[in-house]
Amino acid sequence: MNPKRRIALLSGDQQLHMHLELRLQSKDYQVVSLPEPSQVLGFIYSDPPDLVIIDLATPNPQFHTVLKELKQDSYFSTIPVIGLISEGAGEGVVWDQFPLDDFVSHPVRYPELFSRIQLSLQRIKRVFDNNPLTKLPGNTSIQRAIERALGKPLAVCYIDINNFKPYNDTYGFSRGDEVLRMVGRIMSNTVKETKDGGFVGHIGGDDFVFIIPLENVEQVCKTIIASFNIIVSDLFGDEDKARGHYLAKDRMGVVQKTPLLGISIAVVPTDNPLMQHAAKVVEVAAELKKLAKKSPESCYVIDRRRTNPLPAVADLPSRREQ
Amino acid sequence: MESKRTEIKRIIKDTKSLPTLPGVIAKLGALAENNSVSVHEMARVVSSDQVLSAKVLRLVNSAFYGFSGRVSTVSNALILLGVNVVKSLAISSSIFEIMEKNVVGLWEHSMGVAVAANVISKRLGLPEPEETSTAALLHDIGKVIIKIKLQEDYGHLTALINEKGLMMLEAERELLEADHAEIGEWLGQTWLLPEKLIEPIACHHDVARSRVHQTKTAVVHVSDVLIKASGFGYSGDDLVPLIQPVAWQKLGLNAELLASIVEEVEDKLVEVRNFSLDIQSNNEPKA
Amino acid sequence: MQNIPLTLAKAGMVVAKEIKASDDPASMTICGKGVKLTDSLINRLVQMGIQSVNVEGHPVKMEGESSIEEMLASLEHRFRRAGDDPLMLMIKDIYKGQIRRSMGDTGGK
Numbered sequence: 001m002n003p004k005r006r007i008a009l010l011s012g013d014q015q016l017h018m019h020l021e022l023r024l025q026s027k028d029y030q031v032v033s034l035p036e037p038s039q040v041l042g043f044i045y046s047d048p049p050d051l052v053i054i055d056l057a058t059p060n061p062q063f064h065t066v067l068k069e070l071k072q073d074s075y076f077s078t079i080p081v082i083g084l085i086s087e088g089a090g091e092g093v094v095w096d097q098f099p100l101d102d103f104v105s106h107p108v109r110y111p112e113l114f115s116r117i118q119l120s121l122q123r124i125k126r127v128f129d130n131n132p133l134t135k136l137p138g139n140t141s142i143q144r145a146i147e148r149a150l151g152k153p154l155a156v157c158y159i160d161i162n163n164f165k166p167y168n169d170t171y172g173f174s175r176g177d178e179v180l181r182m183v184g185r186i187m188s189n190t191v192k193e194t195k196d197g198g199f200v201g202h203i204g205g206d207d208f209v210f211i212i213p214l215e216n217v218e219q220v221c222k223t224i225i226a227s228f229n230i231i232v233s234d235l236f237g238d239e240d241k242a243r244g245h246y247l248a249k250d251r252m253g254v255v256q257k258t259p260l261l262g263i264s265i266a267v268v269p270t271d272n273p274l275m276q277h278a279a280k281v282v283e284v285a286a287e288l289k290k291l292a293k294k295s296p297e298s299c300y301v302i303d304r305r306r307t308n309p310l311p312a313v314a315d316l317p318s319r320r321e322q
Numbered sequence: 323m324e325s326k327r328t329e330i331k332r333i334i335k336d337t338k339s340l341p342t343l344p345g346v347i348a349k350l351g352a353l354a355e356n357n358s359v360s361v362h363e364m365a366r367v368v369s370s371d372q373v374l375s376a377k378v379l380r381l382v383n384s385a386f387y388g389f390s391g392r393v394s395t396v397s398n399a400l401i402l403l404g405v406n407v408v409k410s411l412a413i414s415s416s417i418f419e420i421m422e423k424n425v426v427g428l429w430e431h432s433m434g435v436a437v438a439a440n441v442i443s444k445r446l447g448l449p450e451p452e453e454t455s456t457a458a459l460l461h462d463i464g465k466v467i468i469k470i471k472l473q474e475d476y477g478h479l480t481a482l483i484n485e486k487g488l489m490m491l492e493a494e495r496e497l498l499e500a501d502h503a504e505i506g507e508w509l510g511q512t513w514l515l516p517e518k519l520i521e522p523i524a525c526h527h528d529v530a531r532s533r534v535h536q537t538k539t540a541v542v543h544v545s546d547v548l549i550k551a552s553g554f555g556y557s558g559d560d561l562v563p564l565i566q567p568v569a570w571q572k573l574g575l576n577a578e579l580l581a582s583i584v585e586e587v588e589d590k591l592v593e594v595r596n597f598s599l600d601i602q603s604n605n606e607p608k609a
Numbered sequence: 610m611q612n613i614p615l616t617l618a619k620a621g622m623v624v625a626k627e628i629k630a631s632d633d634p635a636s637m638t639i640c641g642k643g644v645k646l647t648d649s650l651i652n653r654l655v656q657m658g659i660q661s662v663n664v665e666g667h668p669v670k671m672e673g674e675s676s677i678e679e680m681l682a683s684l685e686h687r688f689r690r691a692g693d694d695p696l697m698l699m700i701k702d703i704y705k706g707q708i709r710r711s712m713g714d715t716g717g718k
Contacts, residue, residue, distance in 0.1 A: 042414020045407050046381055047338050069406065075386065133388075181388050182402060189404035227401045234392070238449055489690075551704050553683060562687050565696050581703045588707055592612040593661055 004030040005121065010040060010063055011055035011084070016106075020053065023110050029117075037062035041069055044076065051117060052079060056098070057086040057106040064098070071099040074135045074188055074200070080120035084108065133177055134184030136202035145199045145211055146278040149270045153214045154198075156270055157221070157300075158285045159187060161206040162262040162293060170248035170258070179235070179261065183208060186227045190220055214269055221265050221300035228298065232261050264292035265300035272306060326499045333471045334508050340466050341416040342373040343429055345601035350374075350412045364409065369396040370597065372432045372459050373466060374412055378403070379456075380513040381411060394453040394516045426605075427556025428466070430598050432459055434554045437594055438545035438587045445583055446573060448537060450518070457522040458542045462557055463509060464502030464523075468494070483559050490558035491527055503527050529569045540569035548584060554591050611667045611711065615655055618662055622646045626663035628654065667712055680708045 007029045011017045021031045032049050034040045037060065044052070044066075052070070054063050071077045083103040085093065090103065101123070102116050129138040137145075146156055161183060168176035184202055191198045191210050198212035198220075212220055233241065240246040245257040266288035268281050275281055284303055292301040324332070346367065353364050368374045375396050382399040383391055393399050400408055418425050439458030443451035469476050475498060482493040494501040507524035518535050522542040525532040532539035543566060549555065550562045610625040624644045630636040639657065640650070646664075654662070675683070684704055691697035 039414035041410035042412070045411050046377060046414075048386055069410075073404070073407065178389055178392060185387075185402045185404070189401065193405055231398055231401060234394075234398070487690075547700070551684075551687065551700055552707075553687060560687055561690055562697070562700075564691060564694055565700065567696065570696060577699050577703070580700070581706070584703050584707055585710070588711065589612055589663070592614075596614045596660060 004028060005051065006030045006032050006049040007117070008032045008034050008044065008049040008052045009055075010034050010037070010052065010066065012058045012060055012063075013055060016055060016084075016108075020108070023113075027114055037066065040066050044070065044079075048076065048079060050079070051121060052081045053084065054081060054100075055084045055106070056103075057084050057089070067099065068097075072192070074130070074137070074184075078124055078130070078135055080124050082113075082116060082120060131184075131202040131204065134181055134202045136184050136188065136200055136208070138201065139203060142201040142203060142209055143278060145201065146209075146270075146281055149199075149211050150275055150278070150281075151270065153271045154211055154269070155214050155217050155302075156209065156211050156268045156281050156285070157217070158266045158268075158289060159183065159208040159210070159224070160264050160266075160289055160293075162264055162298070163259045164206040164261065166248055166250065166256075166258045167261055169251070170246070175235075179232070180206060182231050183228065183263070186224055186231065190223045190227065194220055211270075214271065217267055217269075217300075217302065221267065224265070225263060225298045225300070228263050236260055259296065262296075262298040264289055264295075264298065266292055267300055267302040269303065272303075274306065330467075330472070330498065330500055330505060331508055334467065334505070334512050337467065337471065337509070337512075339377060339416060340373045340463075340470060341418045342371055343426065343601060343605060344417040345604035346371050346374065347413060347415055347417055348604040349601060350409075354409045354413055364405070364412070365397055365400050368408065368412055369456070369459070370433050370436070370594075371429070372463055374415060375456060375459055376463055376509075376513065376515075377411060377415065378408055379515055379519070381407070383514045383516065385514075391514055391516045394450075394519050395456050397452065424469070424556060424558070426598070426602060428462060428469075428558070429555070430594070431549060431555030431557040432462055433594050433598070434549040434552070434591055435459070435461060435542070435545045437590050438548050439541050441587050441590065442541050442545060442573070442583055445579070445586070448541065450538070453518055454522070454538045454541050457519045457538055458545050460510075460515075460519060461506065461523050461526045461542050461546060462502060464505030464507075465490070465558060467505050467509060468498070468502060472498070479558075488559070489561050489563060491563070501527070527563070529566050529572070536572055540572040543569045544573065544575070548587060552584075552588065552591065554595075610663050610665060611669060612661055612663045613669050614661050615651065615659055617669050618646055618651050618654075618664070619668075620645075620647050620651070622664040622668055623666075624662060625665045628659060628662060630657070677708065677712045680712070681705060684708065 007024055009017060009020055009031060011020070021033070024031050034043055054067055056063060067081060067083075070079065070081065080101040083098065083100040084106045085103050087105045087107070090105070101120050104113050104116055129140045130136060131138050149156055161179065164176070164179070167179065183206070187208055187210055188200045191200050191212055194212065194216050196213050196216070198210055200208070200210045202208050210220075236246060240260065245259050247255050248258040250256045266285045268275070268284050268288070270281065275284075288301045288303055292299055350364065350367055353367065368378060378396055378399045379393065381387070382393045382403050383389055387402070389402065393402060436455045436459035440451055440455040442448075443454045448454065468479070478497055479490065479493045482488060482497060483490060488496075491501050503524055503526055507520055510520035510523055518538060521532050521535040522539040525539045526542045526546055529536070529539050529543050547563060547565045550557070553560075622645070624640055624642055624646065627638050627642050628640040630639055639659070640654070644650070684701065688697065688701050691701065
């Protein structure tokens with residue numbers, strides 16, 4: 001027996017709210033009433049509904065904020081949001097500002113609303129472009145974002161987890177998945193919490209990418225590495241941490257000293273005239289990554305070359321032995 | 323006719339959130355407005371409140387995030403959930419409608435036990451002091467359930483305690499067939515909290531029952547005894563429970579060590595008291 | 610020795626335990642033991658975010674504060690079901706000492 005779908009209603013109009021609630025319940029949806037606007041987000045975060053209906057016909061800036069906040073978080077943006085918009089007002093809407101998944105006109109034509117609800121719920125199931133594990137934007141969005149970054153004072157940064165395969169082999173794919181989700185969250189939160197934010201994406205496996213203003217690179221990389229170390233510290237026992245490795249069987253069945261998890265970040269500034277094409281960014285990143293992986297600890301490497309073809313002059317700012 | 327235990331388990335399954343002090347929410351609201359204030363201040367206030375901490379931990383350990391039972395401290399939850407989510411969660415929490423001495427008392431008691439657990443863990447060089455402190459903060463969360471969801475029973479419990487001079491634990495077992503430690507355990511399991519938090523909650527009155535996390539459980543038990551001896555806060559009765567020798571031995575305590583621990587705890591409690599007064603000054607019921 | 614919130618500190622009180630910049634024991638000492646507080650020193654401490662200070666004796670009568678006798682009596686009352694258990698007697702003794710210490714009896718460490 002399928003559990004009832006839970007729909008959250010956000011409307012300032014009491015009458016409308018009541019009608020909507022009754023009609024939705026008649027179609028076997030469970031309606032969740034949201035408290036006053038300032039509390040809506042917290043409510044949704046602690047108990048995510050399956051779909052949200054927002055009344056945008058009665059103008060309320062707080063509703064608009066809720067919509068934007070929800071759609072900015074990669075986890076919560078997967079909850080479909082249907083907006084109620086006044087008849088005819090649809091034409092004037094700047095859709096960029098209103099990231100809805102669908103809308104219906106107000107006064108509501110219920111058969112249409114019900115169809116759209118079902119469509120939205122189905123649509124979200126089709127893998128758009130988001131990585132199903134971390135819910136972060138995937139390769140189509142990433143490609144586009146890199147192209148948009150070329151020539152601007154930004155940096156495209158690639159994260160890759162060191163020693164991830166042996167970890168996955170030893171502890172299993174579920175645990176490996178958790179690590180991937182952790183890295184996804186740490187990266188997203190760190191980028192989002194810095195001035196001017198940025199773009200985050202998940203290429204696949206243990207490869208992630210983020211694009212931020214050049215001036216924030218050091219701060220963001222250091223924070224991501226620090227947060228990663230804190231979180232990952234819980235995954236290993238005290239003795240393993242002290243030794244810097246754990247014992248695990250490699251692919252040949254031989255027990256090896258396996259280093260703990262770490263991350264490498266390859267930073268490619270895009271204000272560089274050498275960066276004419278997204279493919280060049282990817283190529284340079286691959287070189288930097290090789291360099292970064294030479295360090296036994298988590299570190300980030302920034303490409304500072306401006307002309308072709310000088311030998312690599314890369315920084316390893318968080319390498320302790322320097 | 324449903325047994326009391328079944329009734330309580332059912333109630334817990336339906337519990338998605340619990341209320342806390344209006345003063346805490348007010349303080350967080352003020353911090354949230356101020357952008358430069360800081361993640362650390364917010365984390366500090368959230369981690370001093372058992373209800374908010376439980377809420378944050380419930381969210382980060384939920385199926386939605388996929389970290390199933392892996393996250394045991396508010397600071398780690400903050401890193402994984404992000405500041406915005408924690409902020410929104412905190413300021414949207416419900417509050418106790420009726421403020422009374424017991425509500426503030428329990429809140430203070432929980433904070434006190436968390437502080438004591440932190441001091442003991444650090445003093446004895448034990449691993450994971452923050453996790454132990456979190457478990458200590460949450461140790462009496464079962465009592466919040468009883469107070470909020472079993473109000474009639476709560477009234478009977480207080481009457482029983484006054485009448486017969488019982489400890490809260492004894493009254494609970496008599497009236498509810500379950501005690502707050504067990505209830506806390508069920509809540510922890512329902513909210514998918516990590517085992518290293520659940521076991522100390524479940525066994526803080528019966529340390530011998532703990533399996534994997536014996537040290538943490540011993541610390542929470544001893545901390546609870548010390549705070550009750552200190553008279554700080556109020557957790558339902560004013561009786562100091564007997565300290566269990568198994569906990570004493572497990573931690574390798576002795577009189578001198580304990581005396582010095584107590585001195586440090588008492589010093590820290592003064593700051594906790596100041597914090598509490600600050601929070602209480604904002605406890606006026608909503609207009 | 611008494612630990613009081615900084616808001617209740619007054620010039621003339623003597624610092625009983627060194628004041629550090631933060632909870633971290635490795636942090637800098639801002640004010641040593643034995644220093645007599647002055648108005649400007651107190652202001653400086655406020656600006657640094659210090660919340661409380663340990664002072665000699667027991668100069669502040671906190672609202673609702675009980676006397677030593679009352680506190681000791683409450684302690685006995687709390688321990689009324691502890692009986693003769695040796696561990697409990699020991700803990701009770703520790704807290705007796707603690708009460709005396711905080712009420713200025715032993716005058717600091």
